[in-house]
Amino acid sequence: MSIRLHNIGKHFDVGRQRTRALEPVNLDIHDGELIGLLGPSGSGKTTLLRIVAGLESADPDSGARIRFGDRDVTDVHVRDRRVGFVFQHYALFRHMTVFDNVAFGLTVMPRKHRPTSGEIRARVHRLLEMVQLEQLANRYPAQLSGGQQQRVSLARALALRPDVLLLDEPFGALDAKVRQDLRRWLRHLHDELGFTSIFVTHDQEEALELSDRVAVMSNGRIEQIDTPDAVYRAPANRFVFEFLGDVNHLEGEVRDGVLTCGEARLSVELPDGTEELLLRPHEVRLAQTPTAEARLPVTVTAISPVGAEVRVELEADWLGEPWLATVRHADYEQLDLRRGQRLFAVPRRWHRFPAGQPERAVMATADAA
């Protein structure tokens, strides 16, 4: 079932102050899609999710409309919207067993639609089987681990066979290993059951790994919505670029095609003026000698060889904040990196987001070697 959001805006009144939680937002989600709402806290992502669920309402009189498929649900109470909602801290009913939690939605249906108790039992057991918790049916939520509680809360949300599944920071409170497992499992479930899902997260990796499309939000606005690959490779603006990963800054004066910053020089094909270039850690190469295009002397201050790549921290007088570079283990060994070593940084490519045209990233390749 597709979801169409039109002009969803929201204000909160705190005392006499009016704060804007959401600029009017428009978003079309296709049937069967898994959409991640990614943003820092306070960016409006949870508010948007709760409005879709009907737990909050958008500002009235702003022409806000929410459509599920061809059904306009804007004025439909959350009770009748038929969404599955997974709460951030699970919100399981603490006085009910796992079984009763999952069965709740079925047992509160109006009597004429309600399945028989046998059907309910069968359905709940099937759900518990699906989330691999059959043997814990008679436990209480407090007796379960965080990951198990999260799966109960998912089974509970799925019991009514919703067409739309909404998840608020579904893995926020779990440790790294469990997160990883649950993520894979949720993706699998989503593909198998074919519902349309929106989930909220502040974790870039989670959003990029799990979503069909990612909506990056800040200050109540959707900054960009695209596939994970496109969002990462072609960020629409500086916020998206900076939010999706580590960033190195290079700020200096361009004259006659050369950017100068202290003793650092870099050839760029840009008009004269002040420029700020942004580089990802993997876009920085380290070398013993400068190249014709780049002469960026740096000192190694810290090395972390843990993981697939070696993370190297670099400092220099011309740098305001230290840079981070990732190098392959082979290069690390070849360069014989040590703390205090003096090297040259060579940009593979860089990005710039000129203040005048915030919507388009300019990318260039500077280094061929």
Add this chain to the structure above:
Amino acid sequence: MSTRALPFAIGSAPKRVLPGFGLSLGVSLLFISLVLLLPMTGLFGQLAGLSLAEYWAIISDGRVVASYTVTIGAAAVAALVNGAFGLLLAWVLVRYEFPGKRLLDALMDLPFALPTAVAGITLATLYSSNGWMGRLLEPLGLQVAYTWVGIALAMAFTSIPFVVRTVQPVLEDLPVEVDEAALTLGANDGTAFRRVILPHLWPALVTGTGLAFVRSLGEFGAIIFIAGNMPYETEITALMIFVRLQEYDYAGASAIASVVLFVSLALLLAINIWQGRFIKRLHGGGG
């Protein structure tokens, strides 16, 4: 997809997610209006019939003023004694383990659970000259029953739980590290208590003592039996209202009652504001 009936048909956005706003608001407002606010109109109606001079004459009458002095004086003494006694009890109940602790803890609520009239006749009997306590104290020259000491005693009895139950949770929440930090910095027990623990407890202690004071100002049942009720000497203000009523002097009773009412509501408000400030300080302002 089966569509269920939409209860909110046209245009009315579902403003509140949880049900029952209208019902609970209606019940609450109806109740508060009928039970708490409507009766106040009777008092104001009665007061409106008095001129300012008459009003002043009633509330500044010598016997009534003497009752203010007795009530406030005894309540202040009771509150201060309770401040110290309550702190001791809260400390012992939170910090130490000993046999009978649960019983002692349960006993703290006795004054709230015991009807005031029962407390009143019991204290009066205990401290009268041939009561268990009176027989011991009178040879020492300490007359409790039928003096202001008795009034203060009855007030202290009825209001001790306010102090204990306000300080106790705050003391429980005080982490061990606070003690340990003070001790590692070389403070001895007395200094550590005075400089580290007491400042933490201070707001709760003031709140509890304040509540005890307010309660004592209005207490009636526990006091009248032990007070002796001698005009100018051991008459409390609540009794003055009662006496005026028995004389069918409704205007007089209302005037005095308005003073009591105003003072207790002002004190309650002050305590609430003080408490609110203190909470803000602890939880970093905001709301």
Add this chain to the structure above:
Amino acid sequence: MQRIGDAPAVRRGLILAAVALSALFLLLPLVAIFAQAFAQGMAVFWTNVSNEYTVAAIGLTLFITVLTIPVCLVFGVALAWLVTRFQFPGRRVLQTLIDIPFAVSPVVAGLIYLLLYGRNGWLGGLLDGYDIQLMFAWPGILMVTIFVTCPFVARELIPLMQAQGSREEEAAVTLGAPGWTIFRRVTLPNIRWALLYGVILTNARAVGEFGAVSVVSGAIRGQTNTLPLHLEQLYQDYNTVGAFASAALLALIALLTLAAKAGLEWRAARQEAHA
């Protein structure tokens, strides 16, 4: 672990002081009540308790209490639901208003009712025209008892419901549960012990209220005498044993209240330990 005041001498001294003072100040009166009540033996106690007027006073007290509790219950639950589940202007004011009965002297509480519903009050005068007399009769006693006891249930529920938050109720709404079902199946099980404790406190205060009731009752033996008023009359008549026989009944209810409270707290502590 080393804490302030852990030195054995300090510790023993403070415990001793606390226990001794509490025994003298709190326990001794309790013992005295029963000692006085049974001073002339079980038989005399029984004669006093089964006295016609005492029985009538017990009956009236129970009657008033039984009517008070449901009223306070409905109000307490409604108010707690209102102020903990919704944001609206005036919410703080409502929460302050329910503290009024705690601050107001019981005598003043009785008086304001008397002034309104008494024959001279504007509403009382109106009702008098229809020959309806509320003061110096059981409806007056009931009204002031409700005034005095109404904060208890709400005061127990509000902090608890605030702490629990409304996430479980929200979850129930997303699962399609209608209003009463949410309250009955999700909210009520979580608040039932606090609710019970609120009722116990309401009961204790309703049974024992003296100041407010003495203003509006008229204290007619066998008709508008509640148990506390009855014991006052006996005491003023120098029938000490009779007064203490009634006092012992009331003290027994107080003790049951304390036991119930201790039991509920123990339960809560155990549940927390399990969670």
